Amino acid sequence: MELEAAKMLGAGIAIGLGAIGPGIGEGIAASKALEAIGRNPEASGKIVPLMFVSMAIAESTAIYALVISLIILFG
């Protein structure tokens, strides 16, 4: 396999696999937050910012994978 083709494959596999976990995790966070807002709509002002922060933390591994694949592609 040529080096260029291997790089492309590596970048694709890295971001593809890295996005699975955070995708599931953020989905769980959003569904639980919506559930909580459904139970208690007055608390949405408190729940939504916290949801964004926790989603951003759950996103970390996807961002690592993204940066790795960007470095492979353009670095």
Added chain:
Amino acid sequence: MELNISLAPDILFYIGSLPVTNTLIGSFVISVVIIAAMLLVKKRLKKDTPGKFQNLVEFLMSGSYDFVVSIIGSEKKAKKIFPLAFTLFIFILVANLATFIPGQAAVTFNREGESVAIFRAVMADYGMVFVMTMITVILVQIVAIAVHGPFGYMGKFFNFKSPLSFFLGLMDIVGELAKIVSLSFRLFGNIFAGEVLGSVMLFLAPFFVPLPFLFLGLLSAVVQAFVFAVLTVVFVKLASEIEEEELVEEASM
């Protein structure tokens, strides 16, 4: 047309041996704009009937101050951390939103025959993001040492009570180091990926197709500015708490 994507910012010219990049120019322009706007508000400060812009600034300031108080839990601590957190927030927000001003990508600089864009997304330069992250991380270490004392703080990492707590203490060191990576790569990765996605979409289909991606970029521009500032506040809050909660640190990774 050729796709032109690079991780490092483009160098416009040199002052002595200091390379002046397009992100450096961009960050200076944004700083000047923010400072000028704030001075203008201060000069025209009206008590009885505030203008539109003063209203907006007051709304942003008081809303974020109340939010910081609600996170950190005490008015005294909030007064100390609010200036840093709000500065980070407003700087990242303006820098991210400035990339959506149309026509700025056409302003180029001719350097040795090739044209280089003068403005580039400031947060898509890893150096800038890394400096802001180091400010936050060093501040968190200083706060933790000031609260726990130097030996108390070291005792959190080197715990000889049992093999398990010794191992957990070592893992806390990794957790502190991981903060640098995760905090900086989150902002950098989101903004840079947004730029790359936007330019790839413009390259593939120039009309209407990039619009949803631009909207997504607008959302992430605001959310990432918010998240960076809020994580700064949360880290400082965790570091400034007196209770010895060892597992809390792991949750903050």
